[in-house]
Amino acid sequence: MSKVENITRQKLYDLVFQELGLSKISCSAFVDTLFDSIIVNLKKGKKVKIALFGTFSKKSKKSRVGRNPKTKEEKTISSRNVVTFKASKLLIKKINRFNA
Numbered sequence: 001m002s003k004v005e006n007i008t009r010q011k012l013y014d015l016v017f018q019e020l021g022l023s024k025i026s027c028s029a030f031v032d033t034l035f036d037s038i039i040v041n042l043k044k045g046k047k048v049k050i051a052l053f054g055t056f057s058k059k060s061k062k063s064r065v066g067r068n069p070k071t072k073e074e075k076t077i078s079s080r081n082v083v084t085f086k087a088s089k090l091l092i093k094k095i096n097r098f099n100a
Helices: 009-020 024-043 089-099
Strands: 048-050 054-061 064-067 074-077 080-087
Touching (some): 009 024, 080 089
Antiparallel strands (some): 048 054, 054 080, 064 074
16 A cells, blocks of 8 residues: 655645746745635634635534543543534545545
8 A cells, every 4th residue: 555645835835836837935925825814714713615625614612521541531621622624515526536
């Protein structure tokens, strides 16, 4: 089985550079601005919907009691915010088409 390669921020810069032909500085600024915009809007409690890709949203989780499976020790897990992603139907369809 081949090793799965992760897509890094640098690789995204390079992909945008190859597709658009802009300067590398412009490409890195574009990618950084895109991520920053998603983060800022999630912090404000807004959903970020990218057409034909999916929706990012922030979800609040309440504090709860968790248990270490090895020691059975109970510990309180603090409340926190998590980011959820729901893929669009088109994205799911495209991903499943390549697995068949």
